[in-house]
Amino acid sequence: MIEILLVIITTLLAVICILTFGILLKVSHAKTGISSLIQTNAAFHDINADQCRERFELTTAHLEQLVEATVSAERSISEIKEVTDVIYQYKLPNAAERKILDQIEIENEVSSGILNADRRHV
Known part of the structure; x- marks a missing residue:
């Protein structure tokens, strides 16, 4: 056993x-x-x-x-x-602005022409 x-x-x-x-x-x-x-x-x-x-x-x-x-x-x-x-x-100026500038330039030339004419006569 x-x-x-x-x-x-x-x-x-x-x-x-x-x-x-x-x-x-x-x-x-x-x-x-x-x-x-x-x-x-x-x-x-x-x-x-x-x-x-x-x-x-x-x-x-x-x-x-x-x-x-x-x-x-x-x-x-x-x-x-x-x-x-x-x-x-x-x-650049447009057409309307150019017209105004041209008119101013013309007026300036006329004014300076008148002034120059007055000075010549004096």
């Missing part, structure tokens, strides 16, 4: 050892898988960080180009405004 108990205990110990070995093997595989996932996650994190940095640099470059274009447009608008102000200030 002791022999049977020893056989049962030995068998149970063998089963426990086999199960323990299987569990340790599964834990080892899980640990390896988790380690691989951590490395993959770290690699993806680095790739994502690089892509974010590149997008930030591209966005910064585009914003700088927009600022330059805006400044250039503001300069152009300012120059156009200056030119239009000069054109408005020194615009």
Whole structure:
């Protein structure tokens, strides 16, 4: 009877050892898988960080180009405004204004002729 108990205990110990070995093997595989996932996650994190940095640099470059274009447009608008102000200030007279200017010039010539005539007689 002791022999049977020893056989049962030995068998149970063998089963426990086999199960323990299987569990340790599964834990080892899980640990390896988790380690691989951590490395993959770290690699993806680095790739994502690089892509974010590149997008930030591209966005910064585009914003700088927009600022330059805006400044250039503001300069152009300012120059156009200056030119239009000069054109408005020194615009050519229309037909009615030319008629008035001609009349003023004629009146000035008549007035200066009269003044010159008076000075000659004096």
